[in-house]
Amino acid sequence: MKPDMTDKDLDQLLSELSAPDLPKGLATSIMARLPERKSGWRTYITELLGLDGLGLPAGGALASLVFGVIAGYMFVPAATDAAVNPDEAEIAYAAAFGTESWLDLTEEAS
Amino acid sequence: MTHDEEADQIARAAKGDRMAMHRLVTDYSPAVYRLAFRMLSRVEDAEDVTQEAFLRAWKVLPKWKPDAKLSTWLHRVALNLCYDRLRKTREPLFSEPPEQADGAHKRPDARLQQTQVKRAVETAIEALPDRQRAALTLTALEGHSNKLAAEMMDISLQAIESLLARARRSLKTELTPLKDSL
Numbered sequence: 001m002k003p004d005m006t007d008k009d010l011d012q013l014l015s016e017l018s019a020p021d022l023p024k025g026l027a028t029s030i031m032a033r034l035p036e037r038k039s040g041w042r043t044y045i046t047e048l049l050g051l052d053g054l055g056l057p058a059g060g061a062l063a064s065l066v067f068g069v070i071a072g073y074m075f076v077p078a079a080t081d082a083a084v085n086p087d088e089a090e091i092a093y094a095a096a097f098g099t100e101s102w103l104d105l106t107e108e109a110s
Numbered sequence: 111m112t113h114d115e116e117a118d119q120i121a122r123a124a125k126g127d128r129m130a131m132h133r134l135v136t137d138y139s140p141a142v143y144r145l146a147f148r149m150l151s152r153v154e155d156a157e158d159v160t161q162e163a164f165l166r167a168w169k170v171l172p173k174w175k176p177d178a179k180l181s182t183w184l185h186r187v188a189l190n191l192c193y194d195r196l197r198k199t200r201e202p203l204f205s206e207p208p209e210q211a212d213g214a215h216k217r218p219d220a221r222l223q224q225t226q227v228k229r230a231v232e233t234a235i236e237a238l239p240d241r242q243r244a245a246l247t248l249t250a251l252e253g254h255s256n257k258l259a260a261e262m263m264d265i266s267l268q269a270i271e272s273l274l275a276r277a278r279r280s281l282k283t284e285l286t287p288l289k290d291s292l
Contacts, residue, residue, distance in 0.1 A: 009289060013288070030161050
């Protein structure tokens with residue numbers, strides 16, 4: 001009867017399983033598949049309100065209308081700054097809703 | 111990449127900086143790919159999982175929490191994608207990848223793979239339950255600590271230690287006949 005395999009024996013066997021290299025071109029392929037990142041306050045607000053989930057374009061008429069209403073009632077007087085700087089929009093949002101960061105409102109998806 | 115460097119790259123990538131994202135992909139994709147390949151044993155599936163993991167990362171980066179570690183998150187997402195694939199397609203694992211004309215995708219250990227010992231080890235790992243296989247891959251094969259591997263698998267330290275103990279016990283039992291070959 002053969003003696004049992006020890007941890008050391010097993011580790012030796014496992015160490016012989018070398019790792020595969022990253023296929024050539026995979027990183028480039030990943031980069032090519034990344035969708036364009038829309039920037040600016042329209043996208044920021046649209047995503048916040050979940051309108052992007054409705055398939056509406058970030059710069060669409062409805063998104064603009066919604067943002068206009070929000071800017072008028074909630075972000076004044078920070079709306080001007082928010083329009084040129086998303087960081088300011090976050091600050092304005094925090095001021096309006098008492099939340100330190102709107103990132104806290106969102107659970108990361110996995 | 112240090113934590114500060116990673117945070118900087120993430121912040122830039124979140125704003126649409128593709129160069130920053132490229133740096134993240136370049137730095138982290140090899141490990142994610144290795145994990146996916148060891149779990150799925152097929153080049154094409156490992157590529158798909160790697161791509162999907164980074165596409166998801168690209169989507170969540172604008173909402174990234176600074177205290178999170180991107181590499182850990184990527185491993186976790188890749189593992190979940192692997193579990194999904196393994197559940198859907200219980201096809202024979204460790205099948206040979208299709209031969210590439212230029213040999214670019216050939217496994218670097220192709221020569222060793224011809225040996226019966228190596229095949230037996232791979233087959234024994236393949237037979238492990240998915241979570242035991244993931245725990246063994248992250249620790250024994252990828253060299254991560256039990257603690258980090260537990261974070262990547264989103265389980266407790268005790269749970270991963272239990273998975274590892276069971277995996278090693280199964281492997282030792284299965285591979286004992288090979289002891290003379292060592």
